[in-house]
Amino acid sequence: MEYKDYYKILGVERTASEAEIKKAYRKLAAKYHPDKPTGDESKFKEISEAYEVLSDKEKRAMFDQFGSGYQNGQHFEPPPGFESMFGGGQAGGFSDFFESLFRGQGGFGGQGFGGGYGGRQGFRQKGEDQVVKVLVSLEEAVNGNERNLNLQIPQADQQGRVFQRSKQIKVKIPAGIKQGQRIRLTGQGAPGIGGGANGDLYLEIDLQSHPLYRVEGDDVYLDLPLTPWEAALGTKVQIPTLKGKVNMSIPAGTQSGSKLRIKGRGLGKTPGDQYIVAQIHTPLAQDAETQAFYQTMAEKMPFNPRPHF
Template identity: 50%
Template sequence: MQYKDYYKIMELSRNATQDEIKRAYRKLARKYHPDVSKEKEAEAKFKELGEAYEVLKDPEKRAAYDRLGANWKAGEDFRPPPNWDEGFEFKGGGFTGGDAGIFSDFFEQLFGRAGFRPSEYGARGFHARGQDTHAKIYIDLEDSVHGSTRNISLSAPATDAQGHVQVKQRNLNIKIPKGIKPGQHIRLTGQGNPGSGSGKAGDLLLEIAFNPHPLYRVSESDIYLDLPVTPWEAALGAKIKVPTPEGNVDLKIPPNSRQGSKLRLKGRGLPAKTPGDFYVALQIALPPANTEREKAVYQKMQQELDFNPRLSLGV
């Protein structure tokens, strides 16, 4: 996926005002409109211009895009930095997903997710409820397993009197409920945009994502662990200690266990009315053969064991 330099496409500096962005779009749209332009590849440039304007005209999308930094070059291979959208508070910039296919993969990767949509409370009036705002936050697996209280920092874009987009910060203490899963939301009543007149403030909806864990993976309410075992533990069976988010447990490895075999610890996944399970995937770890003694052990196995792992392949 190639990085798009929207400022370069619109021939603008990164500190351009919102009015300057509008003027630049009108000028370039006339230049590259396929119906009138004589420029080479006018249609492709007009489409690229429309995508750049879709982002830069909207303070929320623009602030999110600016988070990626100014060190990328147009056309470079690009992957969004991990957790780039963490704590970014927005109410929706107008992209609903209905335009899929019109914009580039780069745009879709950043703004095609469900969050960048108009709020369901878009009404305007003297006494109108404020819009809901949204943000994505990353928590640790243990926060969900045990429940916790976290201090989070949110960044929200705003346009100043000169038309420049600025990012304002605010901190909140939130309670993480036990058993919350990635993709679920925490609703903070009254923490969204202020209402008009005597209208109530909107709510803040926090989408939950998990930080990568050094040991575990999560799928729905289940937790997975890749567990290294020795060849003799897999072949002969063993009773070994296994780490779980709630402490070590003793696990019985059945004899003749195979690579990738899954063992289940029922009810030891994420807590819930029906709790998830904890799965152990066996990964057989081979001892090294660096010393003469270690090599001799392998040579003895080779001589004494009638074993061909490729027998099922017919070779």
């Protein structure tokens, strides 16, 4: 039988609200109603079927879980024993696809959507995997941490109806984790169908911006402000890193924009490096005395920084 994507039929996203679904249905129904000049009975039935499913929270939940792996118009391959379990036919004027999910003999009967869903035998399907983004600081990414997270997790009641509930999960963030990597929590995803196993929950790492550091791949960059005399004469500076402070010698004659490297203080299981970028900051000549000092420097240290112009 042919799979039907009810979201595509109504022209809405899978995340559409009830109001958006109703609005889309009314617009299309008004256009394709058989009594209208633009009417199309086949199209109208298809629209009505899509609304029948997406406007019902329980039917929508089952459709989302069972049908997410298919595309509109794709041939629907039912599991072994599916036809005898779910039945077929066009009762009520709906498609075979609808009937196979929601109406068949030995299925819902008078128990409603939830009762039949929970009571079927033979047909099992693993629940969908879920992905949740988790903000992680650079310090946590380098050193690891244990966090208690409050997440919205899909659950199913005894009748198989799916709902969201808040759940606190203790998660170990391993040292060396990087942007975009995922932590897998087995069986913490959406519930399975017909007693099938739960899906998995994946925590996708999103590195938090930092007031001092910026990240490029596995390397970490830190801008180091220096006075002109520190850069000219050289100095020693205590440098912050994600694994504690490091004493570093700044060589004499350091120019603004030059880079110094601290090996192994970056990100990843095999850590990248931390680069120190020199930024020379010039004090303001705010009074006559400092202005005279700069004038003396100009006379005694003539220097043209733009010979290439």
